Amino acid sequence: MRYLSSTLFSGRSPSPTHLLTSFARTSSLCISGFGYLCSGHPCFFPSSRFRSIYWPILRVHPWRPFSVESGLARTSFFSLPSVGVAMSVVASRADEAISLAKKSWLKSQKEAMLAKYTPFVICLASGKLEQETFRHYIAQDVHFLRSFARAYEKAEEYADDDDAKATISKLWRAITEEMKLHNSVVQDWGVDPSKEIPPNPATLKYTNFLDATSNGKIEVGKGVGKIVTPFEKTKVAAYIVGAMVPCMRLYAFLGKEIEPFLSLDGSAHLYTSWIKNYSPSTFEEAAVQIEDLLDKLSVPLTGEELDVIQKLYHQAMKLEIDFFLAQPIAQSSVVPLSKLHDPKNRLFIFSDFDLTCTVLDSSAILAEIAIIKAAKSTDLPVADSSINQMSSSELRNYWRDLSGQYTEEYEHCIEILLPAEEAKTFSSENLYQRLEQLSDFEKRANTRVIQSGVLKGMNVNDIKRAGEHLNLQDGCSVFFQKIVGLKERLNADIHILSYCWCADLIRSAFKSVGCIADVTIHSNELDYKDSVSTGEIVRKIESPIDKLHTFRSILDENSGEDHLSVYIGDSVGDLLCLLEADIGIVVGSSESLRRVGKQFGISFIPLFQGLVHKQREFGPDGSLVWKGNSGVLYTVSGWPEIQAFILGHETF
Structure with missing residues (x-):
């Protein structure tokens, strides 16, 4: 038997605002379920009595110790500040305080987790990725770099803010320098940079998507919208950046996750030099810079236009995952377990x-x-x-x-x-x-x-x-x-x-x-x-x-x-x-x-x-x-x- 309540708190000592926000959301979730019972079944929990009884239980619940397992066994709702209807306001304002870039990333956690658990990333992190697969991967990367360079040029053209233009110009210079370095890197891995390698279908889908967005063809929802007027084009800069940020943030995330394995078991990691390009000390600044740019460009946009950016962000994230999944891996991988499992045996x-x-x-x-x-x-x-x-x-x-x-x-x-x-x-x-x-x-x-x-x-x-x-x-x-x-x-x-x-x-x-x-x-x-x-x-x-x-x-x-x-x-x-x-x-x-x-x-x-x-x-x-x-x-x-x-x- 366990007399436990919501695991709102962990041992991380979250901030008071986080505690209140989490409590408000959990209370709302719990109330929504019981509210159905009240509204749909008048014989059970009559609404007038339900509100007078159930709300006090949720607001100040004296018998729940939260959870023995949470490390806060003796904590009760008495230890929280007075909470009531204001809790929903706290939760709402907390959501509003999150920047667009951060909010979009948080909504993409499932996709980020999927990218992390692709066979390509697991094999790369282990240092056991077959070299031919890695050569194919870096050869495809040049198409992303070229697409990014074109997108930055368009974004700078459409932006009407001088500071934003300066930031975009800086990012464009960085990507062009990276393209120069890329040639020497691929050459070290036995890839001839002078030989044009066609993009694979997954690469082409992303570059076409980014090129279309850069040209004002916003492919979200059921149709394709074409932005043509000068006033409309000022939004395109934000849309372009919104379609680029997921790639930058995802690579920063994966670089941080993979970096600890560079010295795995004290042995040299085959892909150390490449992975270090995306380690927090190297790549995080660039990711934050483009996220800040997105937040700046999105300030004057309407709610509907912000929704467009979030849809572009999500679409770009899915295309990135498709790119990782498209890498030709002949070797066996520990993920997913369902693929490794022999269906002749019971799971x-x-x-x-x-x-x-x-x-x-x-x-x-x-x-x-x-x-x-x-x-x-x-x-x-x-x-x-x-x-x-x-x-x-x-x-x-x-x-x-x-x-x-x-x-x-x-x-x-x-x-x-x-x-x-x-x-x-x-x-x-x-x-x-x-x-x-x-x-x-x-x-x-x-x-x-x-x-x-x-x-x-x-x-x-x-x-x-x-x-x-x-x-x-x-x-x-x-x-x-x-x-x-x-x-x-x-x-x-x-x-x-x-x-x-x-x-x-x-x-x-x-x-x-x-x-x-x-x-x-x-x-x-x-x-x-x-x-x-x-x-x-x-x-x-x-x-x-x-x-x-x-x-x-x-x-x-x-x-x-x-x-x-x-x-x-x-x-x-x-x-x-x-x-x-x-x-x-x-x-x-x-x-x-x-x-x-x-x-x-x-x-x-x-x-x-x-x-x-x-x-x-x-x-x-x-x-x-x-x-x-x-x-x-x-x-x-x-x-x-x-x-x-x-x-x-x-x-x-």
Whole structure:
């Protein structure tokens, strides 16, 4: 059991403005789901009472400790400044404060992640990219440079601001110098610069796109708009730069990501000189300069014109990714996993649910339903339970007390199970024995909840409606929709393993995104009588040990065939499964997970870094072994990164 709320905060000590903005957005997300229940179903949460009860819960919620896993277990909403309707204003102003260039880049994070996980970039970072592929790549680069030079000339012609013209002129001179240097670089790699190499289709698509934009043919939306008047041409400078910025920012991003591998294992990296051209110390300034130029040129534009720039930005980003994907790579690559996986073997995808898939912990959702149910029943004849006689405020306080007790005991349990000294090597047996203590604690905590009666009296239909509108982590629903769509081709088996008290909530969440028929849910169940919860839990998975036993049982059922298993989780409760899976992927920033892991000799490695190392280990026959119980877990920024690794570009 976990009394957890939204993972708004991580251990990074975010700024107050960020905290308030995040809180406002999360509150809005949560309210939107429950608001549907109110507006569409008058028998449940009458709107007049809902607003008077639910808003205070969201504004100052005394029972939620946010998350034991967040490292801020004792924090409550009392620690925040007064928040209310003004929160949405804070969020709105925070969005407005972000520059156009920054906003466009943030909206392109999924595409940037996909570029990072292309076979070309992984192989390049590893230093094992075949030289013929690299020669082809740099030979194509000259066409981009020429296109950029032409675009800068047009942008300078159309710009009506002297400072902007000066900046564009400076950027044009830099690109022409780079073109001169490019000839010597390609010559060093055995490419004859005097021999014209035609652009490949992906290169041609980008250069044609940039040339068309430079000539005022704005190819966004359903049609092509031609800008012809002098007044209209002043916008073209901004449009041109908007179509160029993604390339610069993406290369700066990739250069920063790849640079740490230049001294990998102390050996010389084959492509050091080229990669250094895009390292932060070399290329970041140029990227910032053109982003600042875009922000300056966009100041006088209308909202509609700014939308055009964002569409051009997005289109340019997609064309850049197509360019990376078009590189002729004959060698085997560790990405995407789906391509490397032999469909003759079973692919098992396992995932936790609470805070791995969801924004809010399911216990928080069930508590909200229980509290609002108490408010509805205040004026009705009460049953024999004292819980049913509580007002919503009394029940809220009761939940707070349960949560506080859980948090305190959880932290104490973690302290006890940690070894006195950090282990030098990983031992799964030692970890298993220690986590048995946590398992006993979780079961006692669930017993306390059952005996308290706080889960009594909830209607199953109300729970299902809440599940249908449960907010999932960014990219989570898309990942499951895509993996389900490829289930037969990949020979995939998809499972959710969860501590959640109520599997109906999980089933409804996956049903709402069209995946329930292909995802098997393993969780606890609420006991019902005439569709109303009795307060009892049908206990199936309550602890790390239970999760591991379920995980093993599923694999044992398919022991007669080879398989590859992936487990995705966020907390200590997932640790045993994460380690036993062939590939264990950690989402979120749980401090307790990392603390426990470190003490038991577990390594947490960014997935990209791990894949670059794996690429270096690739045998000449293209063989690669993913092995569980290695003591290595891979960390990711979120579900888009998981999707980029497992499924690659075909599903974006």
